[in-house]
Amino acid sequence: MTALDIAHVTVDCTHAADLADFYAALLDRPVDEGSSPYFATVGRSEGARPVLMFIQVHDPTPGKNRVHLDLHTPDVPAGVARAIALGAKHVADFDEYGAVWTTLADPEGNLFDIGHSA
Structure with a gap:
């Protein structure tokens, strides 16, 4: 059986770079190069696992997030x-x-x- 590792924790959001900035500051880590309003990551440049990934979506889930x-x-x-x-x-x-x-x-x-x- 092949073991699985968590590679990313992905957050659907309205503005990826802004939310990445918030978590990068909170965790005292840099936002990775190439962030945009549509896609951003925190931790990839440091080799962190899992990487926090932020992706812009047009219809965020209403209500309490389950994860x-x-x-x-x-x-x-x-x-x-x-x-x-x-x-x-x-x-x-x-x-x-x-x-x-x-x-x-x-x-x-x-x-x-x-x-x-x-």
Whole structure:
């Protein structure tokens, strides 16, 4: 059997370069060369796996996204404050299943979480 690896996490969006800029700043990584309003990546130039890929679509999915990023940090309040300063919106705080995390929405409304690193 052939093993599979996650190569990309793809985000459908309205403006690929702008959303790539947000996540690049949040993750302290560069946006890869060649970004445009239609297509952009973060992490490819660094050899990161998975690469974050942003693709412009004309009909984004309405409602809650079913797949989202879970970001971890030893200082959740600082991570949340940084995300908000970059344009994220606070959605809710959770303490469930033995974990504590904050859910935020990126500038296009896609949900992501920031929680404690193990």
